[in-house]
Amino acid sequence: MAARSSAPEKRPGFFSQIRSLYTFTQQAYSWLPWLLVGIVLLGIAAGVGVGFLIPPVAIWSIILWGITGLMLGILGSLMLMTRLSTRAMFKKIDGMPGAAGHVLSTSLGRKWQAADMPVGVNPKTQEAVYRAVGRGGVVIVGEGARGRLTRLVNDERSKVQRVASGVPVTVLYVGHGEGDVPISKLAATIKALPTKVDRATMAAVIKRIDSVSQTLTSLPIPKGIDPTKVRAPRPR
Structure with missing residues (x-):
């Protein structure tokens, strides 16, 4: 008799994700609670102000506009907290081995393939x-x-140029030195590259490169990053 399949993993609820997002971000920015409260209060004040400015001025109108301002304040605080959580994530992984791979595999979108x-x-x-x-x-x-990356970069560039002649190859270095790209700007820098190949060519290049890539399973992978721990949780 076939073993019964295990139940699918239960995803955290919306409020649980919000709480995790807040906790993660607050660890990097201790002033976060005051900022969020200020945004909500500002939204309420703006709503009440609109209620007094738009005739007819009535209690019910002021209350409704105040509630609208509250909702906008909550929305604004969530949007800001999401942006701050992304900055907190980059701040936490900056300089850690494996940070570039984490960003490439999670932040490039569908137009790019990376691991x-x-x-x-x-x-x-x-x-x-x-x-x-x-x-x-x-x-x-x-x-x-x-200095220690020269050989590795040249070997990879030669391999790519050998199997994908005519396809532009861009070399980027992650860091804070002259000409380096900060980890927080790596994904944006790659996405900003002009379109040079079509989808069919892209698929062919991926297939050719994969066919000649050396198996790296025996090589030790840089330690220090667990993407499930450093990636800022996002509400769904």
């Missing part, structure tokens, strides 16, 4: 190279000291 596993890694120093393929071509991302 959180590096395509090249130095097991001694934890310098790593990641790759993303999309409508802007191929992007090679180096994470670590530039």
Whole structure:
């Protein structure tokens, strides 16, 4: 008799996600509660003000506009908290091994394909190279000291150019030095690349690169990031 399939994992509820989002963000910004309360109060004040300005001025009208302002204040506070949680996440993972892979695998959208596993890694120093393929071509991302990344980056660029001739290859280095891209701007920088290849070419390039990629399962992956712990929870 076949074993009964396990029940699907229960997803956290909306309010549970909001609470997790608040807790995560408040750990990075201790002044968050005061800011959220201020936004809600400002929304209520704005609603009440509109109720006094728009005739006919009546208690019921002022109350309704006050409730509307309350709703707008709550919405504004949630939107701001979401933005701050993203900044808190980048602040937490900045400089950690594996941060680039986490961003590439979660923040590029459908026009790009990437994984959180590096395509090249130095097991001694934890310098790593990641790759993303999309409508802007191929992007090679180096994470670590530039001097020690030279060989890894050149090897990956040569491999890509060998199997995808004519497809633009962009090399980016994550960091805070001259010419580096901060981890918080990595996804935006890649998305801003001009479209150079169509969907069919993109699919062909991905297939060719995957066919010649070396298996990295035996190589140690940089430790330090658990995406389920550092990614800011978002309400659904």
